[in-house]
Amino acid sequence: MRRKFPDGVPVISPVSSKQRQFDALVRSLSGDLFRYGYWLCGDEALAHDLVQETFLRAWRALDSLRETGAAKAWLITILRREHARLYERKLPQFTDVDEIDVVDERDAHLPEFAGEENVIRNAMRKLDAKYRDPLLMQVLGGFSCEEIASELKITPAAVMTQLFRARQKLKTMLDGGDVRGAQIHELS
Amino acid sequence: MNCLEFRRQLSIDPQCGEVDFVHHARECARCAEACERANGFESSLRQALAIAPPPQLAESILLAQATQQQRQRQQYRRGGMLALAAAIVLAFGIGMRVEARPLSTQAVEHLREEAEVLTSTKLVSPGEVQQAFAKRGLALHSIPDGISFVGCCPMERHLTVHMVMPGGNGPVTVIYVVDDHERAREDFQRDGWHGRSIPMGQGTLVLLAQDASQFDHVESIWRAALQG
Numbered sequence: 001m002r003r004k005f006p007d008g009v010p011v012i013s014p015v016s017s018k019q020r021q022f023d024a025l026v027r028s029l030s031g032d033l034f035r036y037g038y039w040l041c042g043d044e045a046l047a048h049d050l051v052q053e054t055f056l057r058a059w060r061a062l063d064s065l066r067e068t069g070a071a072k073a074w075l076i077t078i079l080r081r082e083h084a085r086l087y088e089r090k091l092p093q094f095t096d097v098d099e100i101d102v103v104d105e106r107d108a109h110l111p112e113f114a115g116e117e118n119v120i121r122n123a124m125r126k127l128d129a130k131y132r133d134p135l136l137m138q139v140l141g142g143f144s145c146e147e148i149a150s151e152l153k154i155t156p157a158a159v160m161t162q163l164f165r166a167r168q169k170l171k172t173m174l175d176g177g178d179v180r181g182a183q184i185h186e187l188s
Numbered sequence: 189m190n191c192l193e194f195r196r197q198l199s200i201d202p203q204c205g206e207v208d209f210v211h212h213a214r215e216c217a218r219c220a221e222a223c224e225r226a227n228g229f230e231s232s233l234r235q236a237l238a239i240a241p242p243p244q245l246a247e248s249i250l251l252a253q254a255t256q257q258q259r260q261r262q263q264y265r266r267g268g269m270l271a272l273a274a275a276i277v278l279a280f281g282i283g284m285r286v287e288a289r290p291l292s293t294q295a296v297e298h299l300r301e302e303a304e305v306l307t308s309t310k311l312v313s314p315g316e317v318q319q320a321f322a323k324r325g326l327a328l329h330s331i332p333d334g335i336s337f338v339g340c341c342p343m344e345r346h347l348t349v350h351m352v353m354p355g356g357n358g359p360v361t362v363i364y365v366v367d368d369h370e371r372a373r374e375d376f377q378r379d380g381w382h383g384r385s386i387p388m389g390q391g392t393l394v395l396l397a398q399d400a401s402q403f404d405h406v407e408s409i410w411r412a413a414l415q416g
Contacts, residue, residue, distance in 0.1 A: 022253070027246045034241040048242055055249045056256060061304035063339050078304065120236035138201065139230075140237055145201070164199045171229065 022059055025071055030055070033075055036140045039132070040083050042125065050086070054079040076141045077151060123173040131166035134159050194219045202226040271345070289344070292376045292383050295363050295394045298343045298350070299381065305337040305352050306359050312338050320349045324366045326389075329416035332409045353406060357399040360406050364414070365392045375400070389414040 030051055037047035037054075057078050058065075065074055124132060133152065137143040145163070149156040189197075189208040194216070197204050202223070213223045242248075299306075314331040320338045321328050324347055336359070337352040343365065351362040370392045376383045382400035386393045386407060393410050395403050 023250060026249050026253075030246045030249055031241040034245055035237060035239050038239050039237060044239075044242070048245065048248075051245070052249050052252050056253060057304055059253055060302060064305050064308045064337050066310060077307070116232060117236040120232060124237065136237070139234060160200045163201065164196065167199045167229075170233070 018062055022055075022062060025058070025075070026055055029072055029075055032072060032140065033079055036076055036136060037079055037083070039124065039136050039140065040080070041086075046086075050079055050082055053082050057082065073141065073143060073147060076137070076143075080151065119174060120170070123170050126173060127166060127169060131162050131169060134162045135166040135170075138163060191216060191219055195222060198223060198226050202230045291346075291365060291368060291370065291385050291392060291394055292374070292378055294344050294346070295361075295383065295385075295396055296378045296381050298341065298348075298363070299361050299396055300379075302339075302341070302350070305339070305350075306361070308336040308352060309354060311336055317351070320351075321364075324349055324364075326366065326414075328413045330413050332413050355397075355402045355406075357401055358397060360402050361396040362406065362410065363394040363396070364388075364410070365394060366390070368392050375403075 033051045033054060034047055037050040038044060041047055041050065054075055058075055061078075065071060127135070134148045137148045137151065138145075143151065145156045145159045149159045152159070189212045191212075194209065194212045197206075197209055198219075213220050311333075312335050314333075317331050317335055317338050318328060320340050323340050326349075332353070334353050334355075335351050336354050337350070339350050341348050341350040341363075343350075343363065346368055347366045349364045349366070351364075353360045353362060369390060370385055370387045373384065373386045376385070380398075381396050382398065382403075384395045384400070384403050384407070386395075388411060393407070393414070395406055397403070
């Protein structure tokens, strides 16, 4: 933003380049962060708080971000740490994912319960966290297997196995099968 | 790549762009079909995960950040006024001797406020280190390697250069306090951190880490850099 003095000489506004960088990060990545946060904690209000706290921490450490391309992964790492801190402080009262029905026949006719998207979302909620986490990091975060492995502190081979199984289990659930007894086939 | 390997990779990462993977999809009709199905599934999955963020999410974050900054500025201003008042009282009452909290306490608190920088692993350039010291009016005799973060931070009333050096036994935080020369070196432990403060040059070098075994080495590096 530029202001002009009466004599017409333009002056740069006092908004710092750090502030501009931060604004751009918030505007371009807060939506993605919110989606990731939501699937991590399963609660919209909490996801909002997590994203806000993530960005406030990011602001304080913005000088350590050197590559624009790494910003999303950097923010997701902060968000994951913030989420872990939340659990250290107190365990929020969430509905256990096992208590959420995929689709209740009684409600199936309601618009909010209808549609493929809701069926997939409910299947995702039912997926065990050890499978859901790497899948979210890959699909929403755009992380590679190596990056997921580094973040979750497991081997890349274990990440590949979990991603493979996550998709197989999801497909089994969407086909109406029981995820606990799901047979994992190499070729389907 | 054979069909089995292809299908496995397809379930691990359908967006895989490896040459073998792409080539196999072109060569094998059945796998190409499977790939199309997998991409369809992936697209549905992506769509299902795309929960709409609350309206004005970005604005609410920016507002929170602006509010926090404003509050900090007010605190600094209020702190500045109080410090001025306190200084006047002290000057008249007991002379100009102002007692500050120990550097060790200030350093641990500063570290806690900026804990994120401990996770940086990418090394900064020697130029950035040199620039940070130059900003504090200092020239280094040599520039140490292996610094993953450098910043000119205020630490309460002190001017510092704050750095992080990743080491084999965890990162070592190095804070050079430009305007405070401690009378004697001291090893300390505070809030789970091991620390050492060393009078060096015109200022004081403070080291903090979870493991104190690297302190001697880091101290010698900075003694050479600051004193030649």
